[in-house]
Amino acid sequence: MTAIDGVLFDIDDTLVDTRGAFARALAAVAEAWLPDLTPDRVPELLAHWRADAHGRYRQYTRGEVGYDAQRMARANDLHRDFGGPQLDAVGYAEWNALFERRFTESWAAHPDASAAVDALLAAGVRVGALSNAATDYQVRKLAAAGLGDRVPMLVGVDTLGFGKPDPRVFTAACARLGTDPARTVYVGDELDVDARAATAAGLHGVWLDRTGTGTAVHAGAVLTAGEQDRVIGSLTELPGVFGLL
Structure with a gap:
């Protein structure tokens, strides 16, 4: 050997x-930005976020896009598929502040x-x-x-x-x-x-x-x-x- x-x-x-931290961050996002989504659907949000079907984060790890660009795209992917508003730069800044606060405090x-x-x-x-x-x-x-x-x-x-x-x-x-x-x-x-x-x-x-x-x-x-x-x-x-x- x-x-x-x-x-x-x-x-x-x-x-x-990190999975648990993402779940808590996404629950906070859902409460603020997806008011019609029932709490029992938060696991669906987590699965969507982790799957990252469009490969946004991997574009970042290949050096193709910046960090905020990939996260804003993922946030809008999530909103599009779960009925939330599309985020402009101002909306994303507010969204990300909430997400990041709940995410980091859950590490x-x-x-x-x-x-x-x-x-x-x-x-x-x-x-x-x-x-x-x-x-x-x-x-x-x-x-x-x-x-x-x-x-x-x-x-x-x-x-x-x-x-x-x-x-x-x-x-x-x-x-x-x-x-x-x-x-x-x-x-x-x-x-x-x-x-x-x-x-x-x-x-x-x-x-x-x-x-x-x-x-x-x-x-x-x-x-x-x-x-x-x-x-x-x-x-x-x-x-x-x-x-x-």
Whole structure:
């Protein structure tokens, strides 16, 4: 078995419960901007936001559009499909202020995150974070989740001007972590831009499937036989995948 010197983490829905934070932000948005939508339909809003059917966020991670441009487009996608008004620049600024306030105040670590990080550090494994969001934003998120003192933010979408799945971001993160890609694990909640992209870049990609459904939000392909043993349902399983403990 290949020795592992480092573990790189995705942040959103891997270390931090971003899904839960989005749900609370969208509930606030619905109350203010979608008054005819009943509370029981908030899960539909969350599914719509996470699916991002038009690929707005991925346009941002490829460096094609700015952050606010993609979020305003997603907000208007949401309003169009759920009966809300189309937002101009002024309306979007108000919408985003509400969304961002509720979103950021809801940041919290997944229950399994802290113990998994501590176990890796105790075993002498280096840890760090690589994310498709802006570096400073993710530094704040890790701090709010109580992980900032143990998980340094190494590479964000603004580091190179683009993000995952480009192999160069994984190489850059390994360089900053001080580990060889071939001896580094990358774990994230998205099958395509996390596990598969990391593997293609020469790391050991691990898919964190918290739902246990085997269905990826952005990648409908069936897992190959070689990928089956690189899927975990909780971060508590991560050290055992490569015999780190």
